[in-house]
Structures are given as structure tokens and as C-alpha cells.
Amino acid sequence: MNKNELASVVSDKTGLTKADAAKAVDAVFDAITDALKQGDEVRLVGFGSFAVAAREAKQGxxxxxxxxxxxxxxxxxxxxxxxxxxDALN
Incomplete structure (x- = not known):
């Protein structure tokens, strides 16, 4: 599923227009990205957590x-x- 398909599903489930659903999906992604940029963790109860992990420099x-x-x-x-x-997947 890509972002346009996700927006279409959101539109169907909420009754929003596809344009409004696309804006809502973009707003959610932007909010998650902004929170991670600030070093915050995003927890969506029942779904999962987004966090930032630091990788150290290494030799390759x-x-x-x-x-x-x-x-x-x-x-x-x-x-x-x-x-x-x-649980939903198992």
C-alpha cells in the first residue's frame, strides 16, 4: 500500500474527500517526523512506538x-x- 492508497482507505472509512484524507495523512506523517526531529518519542497505544536511535561512527x-x-x-x-x-497479525 502506498500513500495514495492509504489516503483512499482513510477517505472511505471516514467519509472525508480524498483530498482532505490525503491532507490528513500528510499531517500525521509530518507530525511524527517533527516530533522525531526534536528527539521525542511518538507512542500510538495499540499500534506502536517511533523513536530515534543514534548510530556511532564506524570503519567500513x-x-x-x-x-x-x-x-x-x-x-x-x-x-x-x-x-x-x-495481536492483529497473529
């Missing part, structure tokens, strides 16, 4: 030349499924 290899390179530190988004989502 260039596969073409075999030369050692330094991979810089970065922040990565993480998602942990909640009990309700896990």
Missing part, C-alpha cells in the same frame, strides 16, 4: 577498491510494534 570498506573508509555517525528512525498490532 569500499567494495570497489577495498580501501578502509569511515562511516559517519547518524540518527536512524526506529519502529517497535505494539501489542495490539502484533
Amino acid at each position: 570498506r569500499n567494495p570497489q577498491t577495498g580501501a578502509t573508509i569511515t562511516i559517519p555517525a547518524s540518527k536512524q528512525p526506529k519502529f517497535k510494534a505494539g501489542k495490539g498490532l502484533k
Whole structure:
């Protein structure tokens, strides 16, 4: 399912127009992204949690030349499924 299909499903379930549903889906994604940028965790009870994890710098290899390179530190988004989502899938 892509974002347009998600907006279509939201439209069907809520009675919103497809344009309004697309705006709502975009607003949810933007709110989650903004919270993660600020270092906050987003918990959606029954669905799961979004958080930011820090990756340390490490040594790697260039596969073409075999030369050692330094991979810089970065922040990565993480998602942990909640009990309700896990139960729905099993």
C-alpha cells in the first residue's frame, strides 16, 4: 500500500474527500517526523512506538577498491510494534 492508497482507505472509512484524507495523512506523517526531529518519542497505544536511535561512527570498506573508509555517525528512525498490532497479525 502506498500513500495514495492509504489516503483512499482513510477517505472511505471516514467519509472525508480524498483530498482532505490525503491532507490528513500528510499531517500525521509530518507530525511524527517533527516530533522525531526534536528527539521525542511518538507512542500510538495499540499500534506502536517511533523513536530515534543514534548510530556511532564506524570503519567500513569500499567494495570497489577495498580501501578502509569511515562511516559517519547518524540518527536512524526506529519502529517497535505494539501489542495490539502484533495481536492483529497473529
